[in-house]
Amino acid sequence: MRRKLVAGNWKMHGTRSGTAELIESLLGAMPDGQAECAICPPFVYLTDAARLLRGSPVLLGAQDVCAEAQGAYTGEISGAMLRDVGCHFTLVGHSERRALYGESDELVARKFAAAQSQQLVPILCVGEVLAERESGRTHEVVGRQLDAVLQVVGVAAFARAVVAYEPVWAIGTGRTATPEQAQDVHAFIRGRLAARDANISGSVRILYGGSVKAGNAAEIFGQPDVDGGLIGGASLKADEFAAIVAAAG
Numbered sequence: 001m002r003r004k005l006v007a008g009n010w011k012m013h014g015t016r017s018g019t020a021e022l023i024e025s026l027l028g029a030m031p032d033g034q035a036e037c038a039i040c041p042p043f044v045y046l047t048d049a050a051r052l053l054r055g056s057p058v059l060l061g062a063q064d065v066c067a068e069a070q071g072a073y074t075g076e077i078s079g080a081m082l083r084d085v086g087c088h089f090t091l092v093g094h095s096e097r098r099a100l101y102g103e104s105d106e107l108v109a110r111k112f113a114a115a116q117s118q119q120l121v122p123i124l125c126v127g128e129v130l131a132e133r134e135s136g137r138t139h140e141v142v143g144r145q146l147d148a149v150l151q152v153v154g155v156a157a158f159a160r161a162v163v164a165y166e167p168v169w170a171i172g173t174g175r176t177a178t179p180e181q182a183q184d185v186h187a188f189i190r191g192r193l194a195a196r197d198a199n200i201s202g203s204v205r206i207l208y209g210g211s212v213k214a215g216n217a218a219e220i221f222g223q224p225d226v227d228g229g230l231i232g233g234a235s236l237k238a239d240e241f242a243a244i245v246a247a248a249g
């Protein structure tokens, strides 16, 4: 039985005081339920967030991690640092990092490995752009992104990882994949992992991300291979995010 997970990606939003207010509101609004919940604030607010979340069921995640362990990498943040400030998860390969910062499949795979080497649970983001979907290449693209990681870390590593299917055309656009479109790609991802290891494939959580809101979450999360969501915009509103977590529970 896979426990549902809802993770909020705050991206580059907020202030120090706003982060504290949002976390306090979120903790006040959190439903009692079955779903696991995490938030990924900006790096500079992780320490504050860890303090505020202490003793709560909400886990902490980062939005990115350096592929290297330590050294002369100006501006980068290592997995060990994230672990040190209390992170449990880190996103790797978010489509904004791939598109805006040129992260290749190979770099994403190394970030995945770097996260796991510090006992962080990577949330591997994969997904196609609109032109790829419209030309019928969704499975090919998602398969390539997944295989790049499998090649570096092997399927056993997915026992301690989460996958997030995020169609790029649905991120921040208000245009959500239909539940059937999401289920199709989630089943494809699970099948790709099952070809290597059926047990791991059956236990790995695959989240959907892309304009999930309180109003559409239950229908998407009700699909058999959808194990929760990665939430951008709606994670910045405590009541909305709590309602999404409730829909997963």
Ligand code: PEP
Binding pocket: 009, 166, 170, 171, 172, 173, 174, 209, 210, 211, 212, 230, 231, 232, 233, 234
């Ligand atoms: C995201 O950036 O991971 C995301 C899913 O964003 P949004 O929910 O705003 O589409």
